[in-house]
Amino acid sequence: RQASVANVIAADICKSGGHDVCVGREDGAVEVWTLGGDQAGPMSANGVAPTLVMQTSTSESIRGMQSGSVTSSAFQDLIVTTYSGKVLAITTDPAAADATGAALVRDEEMPATAVGAATALAEMAVASIKQQPKDVQKERAKDKERRLKALQKEVEGLKMQVDKEKARYKSISTQEIAVAPQVKISSKFRLCPDEACYLLALECQSALDLVALRGDLSLDLLEDPEGAILSRQPGTTASPTLATYRCVEESNRIQIKLRTPEGTGGSVSCFVVPQVQPRTAQLVNLPVPPLSLHERVADMQVAEQIVAEVPLSDLSIKGPFSLADMHQWLSLCVSSGMPPRPADDEMVLFFRSVFVGTVLSCRYSKGLGFFRSDSPTTLTVLKEVITREATARQMRVKVSVDLNEESTPHVLHLLHPKVAYQQALTQSVRLVEPLRELQLQDGEVCYLQQDMKEILDQGNEILRDFERQPRRLNFLHQIVTDLYRHKWRLKGHSSVEHRLPALQRLLASYDFDSLVKFFEETV
Numbered sequence: 001r002q003a004s005v006a007n008v009i010a011a012d013i014c015k016s017g018g019h020d021v022c023v024g025r026e027d028g029a030v031e032v033w034t035l036g037g038d039q040a041g042p043m044s045a046n047g048v049a050p051t052l053v054m055q056t057s058t059s060e061s062i063r064g065m066q067s068g069s070v071t072s073s074a075f076q077d078l079i080v081t082t083y084s085g086k087v088l089a090i091t092t093d094p095a096a097a098d099a100t101g102a103a104l105v106r107d108e109e110m111p112a113t114a115v116g117a118a119t120a121l122a123e124m125a126v127a128s129i130k131q132q133p134k135d136v137q138k139e140r141a142k143d144k145e146r147r148l149k150a151l152q153k154e155v156e157g158l159k160m161q162v163d164k165e166k167a168r169y170k171s172i173s174t175q176e177i178a179v180a181p182q183v184k185i186s187s188k189f190r191l192c193p194d195e196a197c198y199l200l201a202l203e204c205q206s207a208l209d210l211v212a213l214r215g216d217l218s219l220d221l222l223e224d225p226e227g228a229i230l231s232r233q234p235g236t237t238a239s240p241t242l243a244t245y246r247c248v249e250e251s252n253r254i255q256i257k258l259r260t261p262e263g264t265g266g267s268v269s270c271f272v273v274p275q276v277q278p279r280t281a282q283l284v285n286l287p288v289p290p291l292s293l294h295e296r297v298a299d300m301q302v303a304e305q306i307v308a309e310v311p312l313s314d315l316s317i318k319g320p321f322s323l324a325d326m327h328q329w330l331s332l333c334v335s336s337g338m339p340p341r342p343a344d345d346e347m348v349l350f351f352r353s354v355f356v357g358t359v360l361s362c363r364y365s366k367g368l369g370f371f372r373s374d375s376p377t378t379l380t381v382l383k384e385v386i387t388r389e390a391t392a393r394q395m396r397v398k399v400s401v402d403l404n405e406e407s408t409p410h411v412l413h414l415l416h417p418k419v420a421y422q423q424a425l426t427q428s429v430r431l432v433e434p435l436r437e438l439q440l441q442d443g444e445v446c447y448l449q450q451d452m453k454e455i456l457d458q459g460n461e462i463l464r465d466f467e468r469q470p471r472r473l474n475f476l477h478q479i480v481t482d483l484y485r486h487k488w489r490l491k492g493h494s495s496v497e498h499r500l501p502a503l504q505r506l507l508a509s510y511d512f513d514s515l516v517k518f519f520e521e522t523v
Contacts, residue, residue, distance in 0.1 A: 008021065031052060054092070187202050203254075221241075408487050
């Protein structure tokens with residue numbers, strides 16, 4: 001999935017006579033789309049499919065975009081600014097391929113009548129090089145070399161000036177401690193519904209050295225970001241997640257994918273250390289709501305259809321609260337898609353868990369909140385958060401729960417494919433190496449059964465997933481354990497800790513029917 005769009009402008013970059021659509025994205029990607037071509041796809045206003053004609057990346061988020069003549073008066077350039085302050089000109093002028101700028105100078109010295117369209121200019125440049133006399137070619141080579149030496153001298157002078165300032169700053173830092181941040185840090189923490197995870201993007205005005213993560217809840221770090229090495233440390237009770245990302249490539253931006261657990265809220269602390277002297281770390285705190293993996297369903301017809309197909313339990317809350325109070329309390333539980341303020345006298349919202357697949361229906365007004373869900377965990381979270389906030393405001397609320405006995409087996413059925421896959425992964429990984437040896441000895445292994453062939457073909461993926469399996473399996477086991485706690489908590493049992501060891505043993509030797517039967521047994 002592509003990053004979100006930061007800037008959009010219209011300009012004739014390709015010299016086609018019409019406006020091209022220029023797009024700058026949050027991850028630094030720059031795209032130019034022209035309204036032409038025979039490819040099938042979404043149609044523009046004039047019935048022509050847009051075609052991607054140019055794409056590049058700056059490795060930093062795009063903060064500004066405009067068009068103008070910078071490198072050549074005959075071409076419209078795309079000028080972009082990045083988060084660190086860089087100003088870049090992107091051009092389709094063939095003469096810009098010369099890094100010394102000699103070709104651009106020659107183009108500017110041409111008469112205006114000699115400058116045609118982009119295609120004609122490129123053909124003329126190639127033909128002129130082939131037909132030039134040797135003395136002219138030598139003169140231009142000398143000019144190119146002279147300009148290159150001048151550029152190198154200028155760069156060396158700038159390097160010496162930077163080194164001088166660094167040395168001066170270092171001498172000051174030996175006597176004084178830097179207490180103010182040297183650079184600005186930008187952070188974005190958003191839910192990616194397609195991957196059922198959060199994307200944490202950290203960006204710095206200077207190159208990053210390392211990023212340390214601390215979470216007061218157990219996070220599932222999904223994959224190593226590009227250009228960084230992940231190191232995990234054993235967590236503690238107060239900090240279950242401790243990890244460090246050390247950047248091995250010079251980059252101002254890092255993107256981390258992680259999955260948060262539901263049931264208990266918390267926060268993620270990011271300690272960002274840029275490559276500046278003296279070493280300073282800046283703290284970025286990111287709150288994680290209890291129902292962090294719930295996404296709002298905007299289409300009411302689709303939402304009502306989903307709700308009608310699942311067994312729902314009900315939670316009703318009455319009290320002297322206003323509509324704004326209930327809206328604020330619900331915002332503490334769900335962050336994705338919540339309206340900034342109530343728009344009507346009665347609010348109706350639908351949410352869906354992007355990981356488990358459970359649903360949540362919310363209908364609330366002044367003095368009344370009515371919630372329906374097929375997950376006991378979701379209703380327990382809402383009940384505890386709302387009653388806690390109402391108590392803090394000295395409001396007495398009346399809470400009633402109608403638990404549907406079919407809701408718990410329904411949630412276990414939704415989790416079954418994920419848990420069964422992780423359990424089967426252990427058996428599959430034991431067969432990868434023997435099957436590879438068999439293929440190495442016999443060459444053709446067409447006599448193998450289809451499931452054995454699939455294990456052989458997907459051997460690398462199986463081994464990679466097996467490295468992450470303990471964390472993924474623990475993550476799923478924690479969801480099942482919380483589901484068991486919350487079911488009986490809604491029924492009035494404050495603690496079921498004496499039953500959890502038996503539940504853990506049952507999850508270790510996973511059997512779906514036995515697990516459902518265990519949930520149905522009384523405590």
